[in-house]
Amino acid sequence: MSPRRVVTLEKKADETFGFEIQTYGLHHQDKNSVEMFTFVCRVHGGTPAEAAGLKAGDTITGVNGLNVEGIRHREIVEIIKSSGNMLRLDTLYGTSIRRAELEARLQYLKDGGAVGDGCGSGVPADALLFPTEMPCIQAQYSTAGVSPCERCPAELLSPEGGRFPMERTVQKNAKYICLANKDCPVDKRRRNRCQFCRFQKCLAVGMVKEVVRTDSLKGRRGRLPSKPKQLPDASPVSLITSLVRAHIDSIPSATKLDYSKFQESVPCQFEKEDSVDIQQFYDLLTGSMDVIRKWAEKIQGFAELPKEDQDLLLESAFLELFILRLAYRSKPEEGKLIFCNGVVLHRLQCVRGFGEWIDAILEFSQSLHRMSVDVPSFSCLAALVIITDRHGLKEPKRVEELQNRIVGCLKDHVAAAGAEPGRPGCLSKLLGKLPELRSLCTQGLQRIFYLKLEDLVPPPPIVDKIFMDTLPF
Structure with a gap:
């Protein structure tokens, strides 16, 4: 069968076409360019899309005779929406080709940036796949105290x-x-x-x-605000106190950790993941959502933001917060991962569900522990992950003011602890963790995307909403 084919879909006025698309960018670092491609990530049963032979994994190169290669996701969405009841799609390749390319990207992460010849798709080592509609990127730069x-x-x-x-x-x-x-x-x-x-x-x-x-x-290069703007009746002391209290209230008690499922030796850990592993992965992710939401609501000033801004900030930062909080709680030297519900699992119990991502999280955990980050500093850092500018905020100025207050709290706390030996440049190192988190977030998105294509277990709705950024037609 030819790798290129035209699929024509017809629907009634009161029904949908029955498929979902995802747009990703392939970042070529040597050329400083991004190659965009859009493909079908799901076809619903009993719909015009299934009847027409559209397959999950098909890359869309044209819509109604218009070449859409390189066009952004939202623009393609608008073109499809304006198609009426008949849609013509030019498609390229199929599921097997897209899976092979995905495997190559995953191998890129596993090898630390070197994709070997045996990955099956010939993707260069300077390429990186990332979702175009998500705020997470592969961070390659971090500094503080310097422009x-x-x-x-x-x-x-x-x-x-x-x-x-x-x-x-x-x-x-x-x-x-x-x-x-x-x-x-x-x-x-x-x-x-x-x-x-x-x-x-x-x-x-x-x-x-x-x-x-x-x-x-301006003119004071590389220095953070010494006196950030504060909201009325808000002091740095009360703010940092609320951040610490929110953190303590959201972590499982050390005396109530659940070791009932803990196993240090796991048979067949090198086998391919099955539905049980994937379901555990999804459960651990989604189980953190309510905990993180309740934690965010206790951040002084967060609840006063518009509800739409609260949801946007929470959903945009959720994966980074999941990584950061897990890394801070866990014991990497023992291979123990402590999740927000108090469940303790060994690294070997998580490998088949999380893939190589779990090792990257443990490495990040080790670096965090080596810094001996105290609770007030960590509480401020976690708050800065969620309180940051995001595209689509209704009141970005209020978010910026709250962010400046948190930065001021962190700066004052670190300065007060600066007399302690062995803590030079602590503020710079703490802020340097933000781009590291974004890099780990990209790896997590890769894993979720891979599991969705495997389709052994349907992803929970919250995973679709937050991570996949797909729209049904």
């Missing part, structure tokens, strides 16, 4: 210095528009042609907006 632009990882500035475009954008809260297709070439020679694409490239290589100095600190 992000001074060590430009996008290589847009010359070594002798120059003006700092990302700083200007964040400080002025500037909003740009691309007059082309949002894929303009950006390099040293052409960096001034499109401000929108330049800023997107800064974010794509892992630069972190949270460590950019604010507008009020």
Whole structure:
């Protein structure tokens, strides 16, 4: 059968086409480019899509005669929505090809960035797959106390210095528009042609907006606010107290940990995952959602945000918070993972469900433990993961003010503990954990995406909503 085929779908006015799509970007680091592709991630039974022969894994290259290769997800959605009751899709390859490519991306993570020749799809080692509609990226840059632009990882500035475009954008809260297709070439020679694409490239290589100095600190390079703006009747002491209390109230008691399922030796741990492993994986993820939501509601100022902003912040940061809180609770030197419901499992019990992602989480846990992060510092760090700017916020200014207050609390606490030996640069190291979390989040998304394609266990609705960013038609 030819790898290319045309699928025509017809539906009645009161029914849907019956399929879902996902758009992903393939980041080629050597070319500083992102290759977009959209494919079918689910076909519902008894629908026009199934009757027409559409398959999960089919890549969509055209819609109603229009070439959509490289077009963004939401634009493709609008084209499909405007199709009426008849839809013509140009598709490429099939499930086996897409699975092979996915395996290559997963192998890329396992090998620490080196994809071997035996992965089956010939994907270069400088390529990375990431979901285009999610806030998580593969972070390659972290620093604090230094302007992000001074060590430009996008290589847009010359070594002798120059003006700092990302700083200007964040400080002025500037909003740009691309007059082309949002894929303009950006390099040293052409960096001034499109401000929108330049800023997107800064974010794509892992630069972190949270460590950019604010507008009020121009000329004081690399220093965080000494006196961040505070909401009325709000003091740093009461804020950090609320953060610590929220953290303590949301962790399982050390005297009530559940070891009933704990096993240090697990037979056949190298076999392929089965439905039991995947269900355990989903249960551990979704079981954390309510705990993290209740924790967030106890953050001073969070409950006063619009409900839509609360939901957006929570869903955008959930996976990072799951990783951070699990890493802080667990005992990596013993291979023990302590989940939010108090269940304790050995690493070997999680490998088949979590895959190689669990080892990355344990490595992060070890680095966190080596820093000897105290509870107040960790409470502030966790709050900064969720209280940050996200696209689509109704009141971003209120979120920014709360973020500045938390940064001020963390800065004051670290400064007060600065006299302790062995703690130089603690603030910088703590903030440096934020891009590490985003990298781990990308690996987690890879794992969830892989399990969804395997389709041994239907993912819970919350997983679809938060992680997959799919829309039914």
